[in-house]
Amino acid sequence: MSIVPLSTADLPQAVELSASAHWNQNADDWQMMLALGEGYGIHAADEQGVQRLAASIVLLPYGGRFAWVSMVLVWPTFQRRGLASTLLRHALSQLASRGMAAVLDATPAGYDVYVHEGFKPTWGFARYRRERAAGALVVEAAPVTCPLRDAHWSDIEAIDALAFGASRLPLLRTLAARWPAAARVVEQCGRVRGAMWGRTGREAHQIGPLLADDLPAAQALISHALSAEAGPIYLDLLDERRAALLPWLERQGFVLQRPFTRMVWGADNAPGDTRRIWAAAGPEFG
Numbered sequence: 001m002s003i004v005p006l007s008t009a010d011l012p013q014a015v016e017l018s019a020s021a022h023w024n025q026n027a028d029d030w031q032m033m034l035a036l037g038e039g040y041g042i043h044a045a046d047e048q049g050v051q052r053l054a055a056s057i058v059l060l061p062y063g064g065r066f067a068w069v070s071m072v073l074v075w076p077t078f079q080r081r082g083l084a085s086t087l088l089r090h091a092l093s094q095l096a097s098r099g100m101a102a103v104l105d106a107t108p109a110g111y112d113v114y115v116h117e118g119f120k121p122t123w124g125f126a127r128y129r130r131e132r133a134a135g136a137l138v139v140e141a142a143p144v145t146c147p148l149r150d151a152h153w154s155d156i157e158a159i160d161a162l163a164f165g166a167s168r169l170p171l172l173r174t175l176a177a178r179w180p181a182a183a184r185v186v187e188q189c190g191r192v193r194g195a196m197w198g199r200t201g202r203e204a205h206q207i208g209p210l211l212a213d214d215l216p217a218a219q220a221l222i223s224h225a226l227s228a229e230a231g232p233i234y235l236d237l238l239d240e241r242r243a244a245l246l247p248w249l250e251r252q253g254f255v256l257q258r259p260f261t262r263m264v265w266g267a268d269n270a271p272g273d274t275r276r277i278w279a280a281a282g283p284e285f286g
């Protein structure tokens with residue numbers, strides 16, 4: 001079974017593959033990832049003898065120091081045959097030849113595969129889901145938010161690069177167009193003190209990344225997105241923000257889904273500085 005680069009021709013099967021693991025990515029997510037990075041896959045004949053995308057991996061280079069590893073997926077009937085490890089080793093050898101580290105957000109199912117390949121755990125976060133809007137939003141005294149405008153991008157790039165550990169402007173600009181109602185900022189005296197993005201998904205909208213100086217700014221940004229969308233919403237809350245934000249999120253109807261662990265390979269620590277991060281962009285983007 002050979003490893004081949006993924007192209008837009010693989011999109012329908014790539015969406016089937018992520019849906020087989022009950023993941024939320026839609027064709028726009030896969031398209032974004034293939035545009036911003038590089039995807040690899042293994043095709044194989046399934047139980048009916050039909051050739052299908054049996055396994056995938058995506059590398060998203062963020063600057064020259066590290067790449068994000070995402071979409072490590074194996075079709076259920078091909079699991080435990082070494083496909084994920086094969087793709088991971090291929091990806092890591094590419095990164096090693098470029099002198100780059102690898103960073104990813106592991107599900108509990110993927111954790112052992114990554115430890116096996118030398119990844120180390122760093123901090124964690126957990127996914128929460130609000131099923132649908134019910135009743136009035138509980139909003140405490142919150143600052144005003146405004147739509148993200150061109151003038152905000154230089155501030156935002158600096159804040160995000162510090163928090164995330166590399167500039168990811170192309171990703172953030174694409175997200176701003178994916179769910180415009182969620183792409184907002186909190187400003188004070190002309191300075192951005194909070195910014196948030198979101199996107200549509202296969203079965204729910206997703207909030208994130210969310211960067212804010214303080215709790216009121218974070219709540220104000222989330223509130224706006226919650227009032228704009230009545231359907232299911234995911235938010236990936238950092239463990240270190242749980243005590244501050246979770247009680248309020250629970251009052252909005254959010255319920256725990258599953259934990260994730262940020263893991264690194266070829267570096268000692270996760271890049272960036274988490275002090276301003278409230279919600280991650282999601283395991284596929286960081």
Ligand SMILES: CC(C)(COP(=O)(O)OP(=O)(O)OC[C@H]1O[C@@H](n2cnc3c(N)ncnc32)[C@H](O)[C@@H]1OP(=O)(O)O)[C@@H](O)C(=O)NCCC(=O)NCCS
Nearest residue numbers: 021073074079080081082083084085106107109110112113
């Ligand atoms: C996690 C996943 C990618 C593993 O793919 P895979 O091709 O089955 O993994 P491999 O066969 O390469 O496994 C390599 C090693 O990882 C460990 N491993 C893999 N799956 C495991 C599981 N379900 N439980 C415990 N250990 C597991 C084992 O040590 C395994 O080696 P072994 O089979 O020799 O014991 C696959 O189960 C999957 O797609 N799951 C759903 C999506 C997901 O959670 N992806 C991870 C994203 S972070």
